[in-house]
Structures are given as structure tokens and as C-alpha cells.
Amino acid sequence: MTRATRRRLRAGGVYAALLVVTLVMCFPLLWAVLTSVRPNDEMLSVRLVPQRVTDAHYRALLTGRSMYFEAGAGTYRASTAPSQHFLSWFANSTLVTLATTVLSVAVSTLAAYSVTRFRFPGQSFAPYFSLLGYMTPSIVFVFPLFVTIVALGLADRLPSLVLGYLSITLPFSLWLMWAFLRSIPLEVEEAALIDGASRFQVFRLIVIPLAVPGIVATAIFSFIVAWNDYLIARIFINSITQLPLTVGVMHFFEGTHVDWGLMMAAAVLITLPLAVLFMFVQRQLVVGFGAGAVKG
């Protein structure tokens, strides 16, 4: 066997293994997409690709009128899934996630700049505090946090979710921004200060542009935490119109019949913003992971 053949065989083996692994890992998502476009009367078939493709499930979600096919009776019936709220849940999730991301980045960048550039007592405590917050499971503080939220009169309102998510993202965002800002050399800033620039100008025109990779990593992390949360919203929010997507779609399991096409369409639509985000930030995500931008 020549070297070239051996190399080609080896590459073939690698591709075969990669394909199998990718197929296994991506199958659940693929199956969700395929189910979401499968007509109700084909739901029972195991055929990979449906014979007819339908947008009925997506239409039901977006218009709030869902039907399911009752095989025994051979007819369509109105589903009990509260799909009429799907769009408001989507809006709630979007609003809360964006607010959390912006606040998390702003607050932690300012704080990290302060901790890395100025001297005052107690500042060395910050990274340890972050590590503690990073490790503490939400289930431990979600109930006491709810008591505080009730006392503030925010229960069952969207701002309560932003505060709840900040309690998860802030300690870690500070740690991340602290690590990034610490690695930016002070000389440029000092030169600018000597040349007569104010601290604010230095912060805005020199530090922020240099910190962009850290800011992106922090933003991605905060976005994922807020968009994916279930526990905090489950405890804090009671009214069905105020729910975020994650808690909302679990209501689709109530009632006597589970409308799987509707369910998978919802699963696809919840994942879509993350998939778009992932495509744009894949490279930064790996950079962020390198800096420890992970929790899970």
C-alpha cells in the first residue's frame, strides 16, 4: 500500500466516523424539524421524510388556532394547547433576554474596569465572589429571591425575570470581563491620560474597543442564560400571558391530548434565534469558551 492510498483511506475513515457521530448528535434536532412539517395523519409513520410537507403546525402556533387529528374518530378536533399565547410568550422572552444581556454587559464592564484600574479596599474579593456565584445552583436561592421580588411588588411581572437572570449572569460576567480587561495593557490608557484625555474618554474610546471580544462572550453567555431559563420564570410568573417561551410551551402538555406537531414546531421556533446567533458568533464562542465562558 502506498502512502497516498493509506492517507486517503485514513481520511475516508475519519469522514465516516464524523458522519456517524454528527448524525447521532443532530438526529434529535433533525427529527424535531421533520415532525414539525409532518401532516397529522402521517404522525404514526416512521418514514424519515414526510410524504407531504405541511405548514399547518407553524400556522396553528402563529395564529393561535391548533387542531389535532384524532385517529380513532378520523376527524380533526380543536386542541387544548394554549397556543394563542405563543406570540406573546415569544415577545416576553425576547424583551427579557435583550434587557438581561444589555444590563449584564453594561454593569459588569463598568465594575470590571473599576476593579482592574482603581485601588480601594476589598477589591481583591471580587473574583472569589464571582466564583461562588458561578457555582451556586439556582434552586438554592430561587425561593428566597422570590420573597424579595414579592416584597418589591414585582411578582408576576417581566422585570422580575430580568433581576432573576442578572443574579445568575452578573457574578460570572464580572469574572469574564475582569479576565479580559486585566489582559489589556495599561500603557495606552496612561499615555492618553497624560495627553489630557478624561477617564470617560479613555474608557469609551480605548478600553471599550479593546474589550469587544470579552463583551461579545459576556453577551452570548447572558443571552443563553436568559433565553433558556425555566426554573426562575416558573417560580416568579403566574399569569399565562406574562410567561416566557420555556415555561409557556410546557403548558402544551396540559389537557387530554398532546399535539406533537405543534409541540415540535414550537421547539424549532424556540431554538431558531439560538441557531442564528450561533452561526454569527461561532468563532467568538470558541474564544469565549477558551476564557472560561461556560456554565452548565
Place this chain on the structure above:
Amino acid sequence: MRRRRELSDRQLGVLFLLPFVVLSLGFVVYPALDAIRLAFHSKLPFRNSFTFVGLDNFRYLRDDPVFWAAAWQSCVWTGASIVLQTVFGVAIALLLHQAVRGINVFRGLLLFPYMVPTVVIALIWRWMFNPELGIVNAVLKGSGLVRGEVYWLSDPTWAMVSTILLNVWKFTPFVVICVLARLQTIPVEIVEAAQVDGAGAWRRFLHITLPQLKAVLAVVVVFRTIWTFNKFEEIYLLTRGGPGTSTFNLAVYAFEQATANLKLGVAAATGVVMLTLLFAGSVFYLRLIRQQEAV
């Protein structure tokens, strides 16, 4: 000549830090301390009753067989998840480390599950593992591997298996990312030298790659163990801890005590137990780091 008087650096430092400190004290530190205080009190939700009961909540845990079952199930769940994640994670990382054309596409596809919300995975799992309609049973029956239905979510053993599979599927990418990052820093020369010396692929992995990965694997395993032990959504959304209490872990136990039994004190006491274990785990982790730095 000086321009308009600016804030001093010290004032600015305090000003920049202020929002973070206020939010952290109010919504991180205070609730965490309150959780510990609550563990020694009896409290009903939406009532102002708040009575000191000493160690009663902990005695309740000691005498509750469900608590001990949940603790044991946490260990089973965590142990199985970590072993599988680590093995699959290392294998996939080695595969993704190969220099072949289009590898970045595969890297992207294999990392994405980590971003998928647990709610979505739970929805998909409930559909795929549905005994009558799900694809998993259909394939198993079609291939003749099993006769009749496997009750993935309503049989105690299979329910545990399903939650472990969900956890492994979601978090294997985490191990992959960490291991892959380390693999890329192993100097090519070492591997090539071994190749020239005639070491086969398996021996190269065992004697060169694996020792290089030891440090990162230790850190990954400790972190993943701590997080997995405390997971809530990955179990609750799939099985709600059921059938019965057969997939309860400590987090689900605490949640049920607080919401179904309205025993906030008992839930908080469970939280304190979890925090204690977490603290022990962290100390172990710090020692590990120090040992590695000493080597």
C-alpha cells in the same frame, strides 16, 4: 491649565462599581444568606409565619426516606452522566482534531446541542421516547431488538436512563470544547517523533495524548460533577422526578418540598446540604489545581 474639574479616580471607581454592588448584594448575596437562615426556620409561602425551629428541618431530612433515595439517585445520575460524557467527549474531540477538509462544519454541528434550551430537549425527548408513537421504540421494534413497548419515561429504571441520555447529549459538547482546546496546544513534534519511533495510534494515545489531557480532564470532571449533581431542569422537565420519586435528585426534592409540600424550610435545608457538598467539591478542586501547579 486644567479643564473643568473631573471626578477623582477614586470617586469614578466607586461610581462604576456601584450598580454591580447594589444588584449583587440585593439579588445574589442576600438571597443566598437568606436561604441559609431559612434552613433553620419554618415558613409557609405567602404567610408571615416565620418561626425558629433549630435543626428540625435537618432532622426531617434525616428521617425522610425520599431524601436519602434522592441523594442516592443524584449520585447514580451524576456518576453515569460524567463517565459517559467524558468518554464520548474525548472520543469526539480526538475526531474533531483531525485535519481534514470541512472540519469546521462538523465542529459547529457537534457543539450546537450545548446551546439548545433544556425545555426544547425535553420536548424532543418526550416525543422520541414516547412508548406508542415515538421513533425510538419504532426503530427498536422494527429491528427486532425488543418485543412490545419499552416504557422509557414511566418505568423507574428506563426513566433514569432517559434522563441520563438527555444530560449526556446536552453536555458532551462541553467536554469536547475543553478537550479540543487542549489537544490543539500539544506540540506536533512529540506525536511525530513517536510515530517515527513506530508507536501505533493506540499507544500514541495512551502514552502521549492522554497524559497531556490529564490536567484538563481533572478540571472538567470536577466542574461537571458539581454542576450535574445540582441540575434541576434536565430531570424535572423530562420526568418530573417520576415515576413516583424514582428520578428525584436533591434539586427536584427541594423543589417539590417548596412547591408541593409548601415546606420552604425543608427545601432550604436541602439547599444547605447541597451547598455543603458543593463547598467540599470546590475545596477538592482547588487542591487539585495547587497540586498540578506544584508538579
